[in-house]
Amino acid sequence: MVNTKEIARLCGVSRGTVDRALNNRPGISPETKRKILKVAEEVGYRPNFIAKSLVTKKTMTIAIVVFDINNRIFSQIANAIETRARELGYFVYLTLTHKKPELEKEYIRYLVDRKVDGIILMSVNKGQEFEKYLRNLKVPIVTFGNKISDEFPFIWINDEKAIIDAVQYLASKNYEKLIYITPALRESNPSNNIYGPEQRLKGFNKAMKLHKNMESIVITDMNYIDTIDNISNLGNEKVAFLCSSDIYALDILKYAKNKGIHIPTEMGLMGFDNIDTIQYVTPSLATVGFSIEDIGIQLVNSLVDKIEGNEIPKRIQISHEIIEGETV
Template identity: 25%
Template sequence: MASIKDVAAAAGVSVATVSRVLNDHPSVSDDARTRVLAAVETLGYRPNAVARSLRTDQTRTLGLVISDVLNPYFTELARSVEEEARALGYSVIIGNADERPDLQDHHVRTLLDRRIDGLLVSPAEGGSPLMLEAARAGTPMVFVDRWIPGLDVPVVRADGRAAIRDLVAHLHRLGHRRLAIIAGPAATTTGSERVEAFREALAEYGAPLPDAYIGQGDFQAESGRRVTEGFLDLPEPPEAVFATDNLMALGALDAIRARGLQVPRDMALAAFDDIPWFVHTDPPITAIAQPTGELGRAAVRALVDRIEGRPPQSVTLPARLVARRSCGEGRANDNRDDNQTPVQRSTS
């Protein structure tokens, strides 16, 4: 592959001049410029990003470490991150941690080794030592969705508190009194926060949240199934289950059906994170929708601000309830909305 030297030789100028043309530095004569451009063309020359990065100490690359690519929420997040990054002239390398701290560590390490300009992280299980160290060492970093308290790192996330209150109101209005929750790992902020908000909302209705109605999941479908089976085995099973992510909701749906029971007749179901497929499940699932795309874009903007020396800002955006049929038939003034994306239009 042709290097800058070959171009210089072909154009009859020095490498310095070629470099100047490539980075359109002002002081190059038109003559030299056209000759260099011609040489670039005929040689099919493309600058070596590796060499450039070594010299300039910047890679124009962002690292994104997420907990689970197979989760449609994170897939969408990753997509919006890449889009915004591209618009700002950056590439993105995605590391999928699969909710495993060791894998998260692996990806943080390789990304750091590659000298990415900044790191976008949705930490699994309270984060890894490496990540904390990198944050403290001053690596530009932004947390997205989940975060780690006590670190001076901007956080871009959705606040589900109000939407969870709406959900509890919705469930209450539909006559459900015994409400249970499938929690995520307590070590993740989203894991604990959603339970907290749920508990507080219940308190507003004078309802307790007994320990038996708090199932411990890990954001994966299988745990949703397991926890829900536990609920169903209770002497007095809950009337409604709130799964704190979409995969666990799927597991819950499985578990309920496996007993020959029906949603919402035998048990109501709601989920945190809305995804296109929820419109098409049987029944369509009531969910709390995050502004995922906006979250991804805001996170990138914050990180790039930080990288380029501007003060980065934490961002919190509201989530909102999207009522469908999985909790029972809502009244007319329920916030019924299935028209969010083309895929979702016209159904349920």
């Protein structure tokens, strides 16, 4: 394997000069730097990251720990994280925990044992015992989606306010009844961290108190389509479905088309997240949107700052907006 000593010999310079060129450090002329980089490429030089990490105490790796990427919002966020991390010279590990609290802890320990510099976490665990577990790992952690506590930096939208704004938008369209679809609240393990869905339900309940003239139903069933099918008086009022995720809204849109129910004439429909796939849907889906790229950038920037020993905010709030569509 070619090392920096061999490159220095071929270029007629010192190993220190080679090191400055390869690591983009000052103290070297542009012409010499170009020559060294050209020779390094020609001879197939690959840096010894293990040896380098022993000196720098950094592996230039970070991890994303999330429960799944079935919902496009999470795969889009993972992509945004990887893009920003790559710009800063970091390699990203993606780990899926499948909503299993013990598996999540096992994977986090696995990543720490392999010396990742930091972790971006959307946790399914919560509570003081889990906080202590993370604290004892001595690795920088930032969170999104599901908040753990004020101790761990949290970067996300204001879920509660976003749902309040969505209800206000539907109220302005003169709907008489809102049916809120939030299956994420019906988890098999009641100890799971579902902070995000809980905040959205909190916002819905708060908003309905402000609009007492509207009726409301909350559906948490995983088989929510069957539950909707059993609502006998669905067509007797001006009703809208508000979904805590676009994926639920897409299911209901399919259901309505199969039943011959016209949207928005016979019922309204609104999603949440503004995932990329809804751009292909007709009619266009009304939803709540926010910048996924901004979330990814803020997560990586905050984690890298924390890795480098800098103080970072405990809460970074990403703005949201109502995306008007043809379904309301």
